[in-house]
Amino acid sequence: MTALTAKPWVWSFAAAILVWVITVLFTGGSSSVGLSQATLTFAAFSVIVGIGQMFVITLGPGNIDLSVPATMTLSGTLALKVMDVQDSMIALGLLIAILVGVAIGIGNYALIKLLRIPPIIATLSMSFIVQSCAIWTNRGLRIKPPETLSDFTTSYSFGVPNVALVALVLSLAAWFLxxxxxxxxxxxxxxxxxxxxxxxxxxxxxxxxITYVLCAVLAAVAGYLLASFSGGAALNMGAEYLLMSIAVVVIGGTAVAGGNSNVPGIWGASLFMFLVVSMLNTYGFGAGVRLILTGLIIIAVILAAGGRRVAR
Amino acid sequence: MRLSSSAVRLIIPAASLAVLLAAVFYMQPRAMSYTGLNLLFNLAVPIALATIAQMLIMSVNDLDLSMGAFVSFCACVAATFLQTSPAIGVLIFLGAIAVYAGIGVVIHLRQLPSIVVTLGMSFVWGGLAVLLLPSPGGAAPGWVRWLMTVKPPLVPMAIVASVIIAAVTHYVVMRSSFGVLIRGVGGNNRSVERAGWSVVGIRAAAYALAGLFAVLAGIALVGLTTAADANIALRYTLLSIAGVILGGGEFVGGRVSPIGAVIGALTLTLAGSFLSFMRISPDWQIGAQGAILIVVLALRLFLNRVEKREKNR
Incomplete structure (x- = not known):
């Protein structure tokens, strides 16, 4: 038991399960399957970007990638444009998304290493440029994803959303790595x-x-999946993942000061973050109250889970 | 003549501002007037105040990711309560500053990462702002409007205000013993503690002072825009961090420069105007801003190297 409570990721899972139970109880148990599937779907995107961010944060103080949202937007936009609704181009689209990630990762690290710019500012400046590229390519109509790809991202295997399975495979690979x-x-x-x-x-x-490139590639893959899932790329589709990617890493129990990471915690935290929003929605709160409670819950979790480790 | 190292640190931000200003004047000579300067730098005042607030947090080795949401919240309070019932408005601001001090205490006592706590707070401030003003609206209090649009002789208000902000914060942060303590906590926490000071108290004071400047930023912003919105200042979080870094500040070690921070804020504001004078397509405006940031920082690296080589000789 003590061995279990000593694991930092236990807290995020405990919090996620607690919120799940509260929400299901409120709806009289009728929503349990639907809620679980929706949670797994949306948590999957946070997990993929969260893993990349976790690798970067593990590198130590000051390391952070703020270009995640812009990378997601650009890779989603470009991939959908290249695929042009043709099923035969799905693999090429994925390749394009990955190449976008690699290019942005190389750019980020070039700024950090060659120009000695602090990562937070380097990735921020990079994200401005990437965002401009996305605006420029996104000209015109919203392009739909290929039929097969959009079916894949929105359907289930054995009752589990396919995107969650993709995230699971990526997490296992990350854990192994x-x-x-x-x-x-x-x-x-x-x-x-x-x-x-x-x-x-x-x-x-x-x-x-390698780590900065890996983070950008994971963000690009998440953007590719998210654009296919939501039926097209939008310019603001990555916006919420900036804070989300950092929040899931920290709530998941990865040390912000670096040097210590854990993959399971990312899952616990991602499930928790989505469940909190849907719980507050179920209770019928307005947008303002929902935001306030989300913030207070994040701080409460940090207070409960953190503090034992020395952060800086 | 020997320049102090802090003066050397100021040369690069000041030079980049001067170059950018010269470029704007070259492209649009009509900007070289009272009205022109006022238009160019109008929005700089709230950004400069927010940058100073961020700088105070950074001087104790923390980072405030809730700056944009908090300034938005303050703008909403200024456009509603401060205008209709000033007493309640002032009370809310005092409460908000107390919350900032409280955040500083909690972060120190429980050794929490400031990034995450302020991330959580950004949701709270955003939620409060939405509750206050669900849709854009409100009105600026008369005196704030007057203060932000007053036309002093010779030099536009935006410049006068920036100079005052720089001078006051330079005195507080660089010259007063309180400022030395704040920077001391950033430089070496333990030695300040061993010297008998309460680090919790200093940190709380630094956060409270940052809260005060952020409140002023919100009020100044409403004075310019005359109305507020819950999302009015969200981009201030990143702008303020970039401003501090452009002005020669560092993320750790208590190395900050208030004058540099104000210059950094002015540079960022001017970059926006510069791009619209360049007739760059709106698609590339954000990207060009990123590029300017990179160029200035690359310049800093280059000059630092030159400085180092001179020293080694």
Whole structure:
């Protein structure tokens, strides 16, 4: 039991289950299946971007990627444009999305490394440029996703949303990468002490470079899926994922000071964040009260779960 | 003549502002007048105040991601309560400043990451703003409107206000013992504590002062726009951080510069006007702003290198 409560991700799952029970009880149990499926669907997008953000935050203080929303928008827009409603182009569309991610990741790290700009400002400036590119490509009508792709993203396998399965596969890969590979150990080592890592012969720059690219690629894939899921790319479709990607990482129990990450917590936190919104919706609160309660609940979770670790 | 290192830090922001201003004057000579300058820098006053608020938080090694939502909330209060019943409006502002001090205390006592706590607070302030003004509306109090549109002789109000803001905050942050303590907490928390000061108290005071400047930013913004909206200042979060960095501030170590922060805010405001004079298509305006930010920071790196080489010689 003590071993279980010592895991930082337990708290986010406990909170998610609590909110789920409260919401289901309020509706008299009738909504349990629908609510679970909706939660899994929307949490999946937060999980995918959250994992990327988690890798970056693990690199240590100051590392953060603010270009996530712009990357999602640009990859969704470009991929849908290239696919042009043809089923045969789905794979090419995914490839385009991934290439967009790679390009933005390279750009981000070039600014950070070559121009020595703090990551928060570098990725912010980058996101401005990417956003402009998205506005420029998005000219004209909203392009629909190919039929097969849109069916895939909106349907279920064994009662589980397909996007949630994709997120699960990506999380398993991320978990393996973090816990079982040298690369994962390197990230944690750099996050704990960049200087010590360099002295130990870890290729710090290469590792950081890969991590920023990985984060951008995951954001691009999330954008590709989200655009297909919602029937077209919109210019503001990534907006809410800026705060969301950071919030799920931290609520999930990843140390903000870096060097310590965990994948399960991202799931707990993503489920929790969506459940809170739907709980407040079920209770029929207005937009203002809903926002206030969301904020207070986030702070309450941080107060309950955090504080034992030294943050800075 | 030897320049102090803080003066060297100011050269780059000041030079980039001057270059940008020269470029604007070159493209649009009519901007070189009282009205022209006023139009160019009008929106700079609230941005400068918000940047100073962010700078105070950054000087104790924290970051405030709720700045935009909080300034929006203050603008909503200024356009509603401060106008209809000033006493209640002032009370709300005092309460909000107290909340800011409280956030500082909680972050310190429980060793929480400031990014996350202020992220949560941004939802709270946003929600309160929506409750106050569900749709754009309200009206600016008469005296605020007067203060923001008054036309002093020779120099436009926006410039006068910026100079005053820079001078006052320079005195408070760089010259007073209180300012030294705040920057000390950012530089070395433990040694300030060992010297017998209450770090909790200093942090609370820094947050409260930041809250005060953010409140002023909200009021100034309403004075310019005459009405408010729950989303009026959301972009201030990122603008204020960028302003501090452009002005030579650092994320950690208590290295900040109030004069630099104000110059950074002016530069960011001017960048917007510069782009519209360039007749850049609206599609690329945001992107060009990002590019300007990158160019200025690259310039800073270049000058820092030159400075270092001179030192090593």
């Amino acid at each position: 973090l816990e079982k590979t040298t690369y994962g150990r390197w990230i944690s080592a750099i996050g704990q002490s960049s200087f010590a890592a360099r002295m130990a012969g870890i290729p710090v720059d290469g590792t950081r470079f």
